[in-house]
Amino acid sequence: MTTVPGAFAPPARVLLGPGPSDVHPRVLAALAAPLVGHLDPVFVAMMEEVKSLLRFVFATENALTIPISGTGSAGMEACVVNLVEPGDEVVVGVNGVFGTRLAEVATRAGATVTRVEAPWGRVVRAEQVEAALRNCRQPKLVALIHAETSTGAWQPLEDAARLAHDHGALFLADCVTSLAGAPVEIDRWGIDAAYSGTQKCLSCPPGLSPITFGPRAVEALRRRKTPVQSWYLDLTLLERYWGEERVYHHTAPISMNYALREALRLVAEEGLAARFARHRANHEALAAGLASLGLAFASEEGHRLPMLNAVTVPDGMDEARVRRRLLDAHGIEIGGGLGPMKGRVWRIGLMGESSRRAHVLLLLSALEDALRAEGHRVAAGAALAAAQAAYAA
Ligand SMILES: *Cc1c(COP(=O)(O)O)cnc(C)c1O
Secondary structure, eight states: OOOOOOOOOOOOOEEOSSSOOOOOHHHHHHHTSOOOOTTOHHHHHHHHHHHHHHHHHHTOOOSEEEEEESOHHHHHHHHHHHHOOTTOEEEEEESSHHHHHHHHHHHHTTOEEEEEEOOTTSOOOHHHHHHHHHTOSSEEEEEEESEETTTTEEOOOHHHHHHHHHTTOEEEEEOTTTTTTSOOOTTTTTOSEEEOOSSSTTOSOSOEEEEEEOHHHHHHHHTOSSOOSOSTTOHHHHHHHHSSSOOOSSOOOHHHHHHHHHHHHHHHHHOHHHHHHHHHHHHHHHHHHHHHTTOOBSSOTTOBOSSEEEEEOOTTOOHHHHHHHHHHHHOEEOEEOOGGGTTTEEEEEOOGGGOOHHHHHHHHHHHHHHHHHTTOOOOTTHHHHHHHHHHHO
């Protein structure tokens, strides 16, 4: 018999990284509710509530709006493999880790992929998308990352969606980080398909990926000549479980669906407009504080995400040591850079429950301490004063 480890007792962290974000106690409590079966009428009724709450946050009437069992990447893969058939032409905006990943997923699905590139931290321009579409014979899909979590860039979607339709293509948006933190208007912007994740601005643990498919996307699904490459993510099978028929496909992660329902209830109680305003106000106060610490944003001015702040590490500073001090001495997690931005940026998330005034002030004071420990000259209390002034404005 091996020795049994003691009960796991994670420390209470303040989660200010690129996800997961802090989870409300009501969502944690929902996870501890008794299990029912995945075909129990009580669970089936709950599934309908989850679908309807998801339609509310996505601002859509789309009937095919469901949580995929898996994290945000499963939602990405689900959208791509259900819409794309081998040989299809796909245009993907690539300006960070997630656009790169989406292009890779589409390539693996057999698509001929055109990468529309922008420097990391900047957004893809509509003219670039248009030029790429003109070079296609019969484009099937245009895909963009609404909130590029690796760089903090906030990508406009409406013009690209219109251009996609003008060229007879569908438009897919990655809304993993934006959903419930900034406006995502599926129907009004003409987005045919979108996916998200639970652990960013929805403030739920990771594990489900809400997706929505509009009429044009559903039609493309019906007209496929080949079966969907992934059996697990095949929406023609999943819609029979999540729709009227309730045919077993895989066992829904029961507790995660309880948690998502509760997280969505919290979003609806707050209201989308109030939630977006809160994310923006906390971002602006953080930005004011960071400026007074002499820190600059790595993302393009005018296209900075409110929920993900990518900050340039001062020259010569050991960024990992700063993060370590924030974690060990202050209990705060922030993120480091990915890919070409590794070692060069910090990623500060103010997502969902994590987006609070108390967190902004706590982080700025902890950052002042950690930067001073690295020999960076900072005026005592200046960052807090700047943030407080931003809140008062
Ligand atoms: C986090 C994230 C994903 C992937 O989600 P996982 O839950 O990590 O699988 C995809 N796209 C964007 C923009 C993200 O921020």
